[in-house]
Amino acid sequence: MNKKAALLRKDRVTRVLTADGRMRVAAVKNSQCARNAQQRHELDAASAAILAQALAAATLLASFMKGEERVIVEASGAGAVQNVLAEAIQVGEVRGYVHHRGVEGAAQDRRAPPLIGPGRFKVSRILYDHPAPSVGIVELASGDFAEQFGSYLSQSEQIPSAVRFEVTQDQDGNIVESAGVLVQVMPGWESTDPGLLQDMVAAVPSLCEVLAVERPAALLERVVAAPFTILADKRVDFFCRCSLQRFTRALTALPLGDLEDMRKLGQNELVCHFCNARYTISDSDFDHLIERIRKSAASVTN
Numbered sequence: 001m002n003k004k005a006a007l008l009r010k011d012r013v014t015r016v017l018t019a020d021g022r023m024r025v026a027a028v029k030n031s032q033c034a035r036n037a038q039q040r041h042e043l044d045a046a047s048a049a050i051l052a053q054a055l056a057a058a059t060l061l062a063s064f065m066k067g068e069e070r071v072i073v074e075a076s077g078a079g080a081v082q083n084v085l086a087e088a089i090q091v092g093e094v095r096g097y098v099h100h101r102g103v104e105g106a107a108q109d110r111r112a113p114p115l116i117g118p119g120r121f122k123v124s125r126i127l128y129d130h131p132a133p134s135v136g137i138v139e140l141a142s143g144d145f146a147e148q149f150g151s152y153l154s155q156s157e158q159i160p161s162a163v164r165f166e167v168t169q170d171q172d173g174n175i176v177e178s179a180g181v182l183v184q185v186m187p188g189w190e191s192t193d194p195g196l197l198q199d200m201v202a203a204v205p206s207l208c209e210v211l212a213v214e215r216p217a218a219l220l221e222r223v224v225a226a227p228f229t230i231l232a233d234k235r236v237d238f239f240c241r242c243s244l245q246r247f248t249r250a251l252t253a254l255p256l257g258d259l260e261d262m263r264k265l266g267q268n269e270l271v272c273h274f275c276n277a278r279y280t281i282s283d284s285d286f287d288h289l290i291e292r293i294r295k296s297a298a299s300v301t302n
């Protein structure tokens with residue numbers, strides 16, 4: 001594989017601002033992230049397609065944020081998919097999971113991922129200089145993931161937006177490519193015709209086909225079709241910061257009785273929701289933890 005082809009295979013998100021300051025636009029290729037997520041969580045076709053879109057949505061929103069500010073995109077409802085959650089930070093990390101009630105019927109038609117709604121769509125941002133997360137929630141009647149995300153942006157954040165996701169899968173339902181594009185009007189330009197935004201995200205017949213041979217920046221040239229400045233252009237990876245150390249630290253926050261019960265019941269395996277990594281706490285680790293908590297409780301009492 002030549003160097004250009006190898007680079008094109010990497011996931012990447014690019015954010016631009018139009019030269020007239022009217023719109024910000026971001027495009028993401030997140031094929032490897034989506035494949036990685038499908039393999040880690042052992043997902044069927046429909047669930048993998050929903051999670052691929054949620055990962056793309058979080059990555060697009062994170063691209064408008066700063067440094068290690070985080071965004072969490074979550075959709076939950078009464079459909080086959082109970083909930084899907086993706087968390088991203090601007091530096092290019094994204095992780096997520098999906099829970100489904102049973103998707104046998106939905107999995108038969110991979111072109112139509114199961115509906116999440118009726119339910120709710122929630123976006124939380126953990127921002128610098130804000131003591132509490134900024135949370136927006138919208139109740140939704142129905143719709144596919146892109147429709148729900150679009151409704152959320154216009155209703156909760158009141159930013160005229162257009163969004164499009166595209167996921168391709170092979171005959172066995174494995175993710176081949178995943179991509180997304182988000183167009184948002186900047187403050188002061190709210191009177192912009194919404195049809196213009198829709199036309200922009202529909203500018204190319206297939207996002208994935210363009211991104212198979214070009215970088216997101218080249219896709220954006222066709223989407224925006226006007227002069228723009230690239231504000232960020234970053235690699236993206238499915239990455240989870242969990243570790244045995246972090247899990248062990250979390251265990252020390254549990255009541256002593258809970259820890260003793262876990263030890264007694266042989267609950268030595270801890271699983272990370274976000275990435276499905278499994279960590280084993282040995283019996284002697286449990287004993288050390290229990291001993292440490294007992295000692296600190298005793299020192300507080302004394």
Ligand SMILES: [Zn+2]
Pocket residue numbers: 240241242272273274275276277
């Ligand atoms: Zn993890």
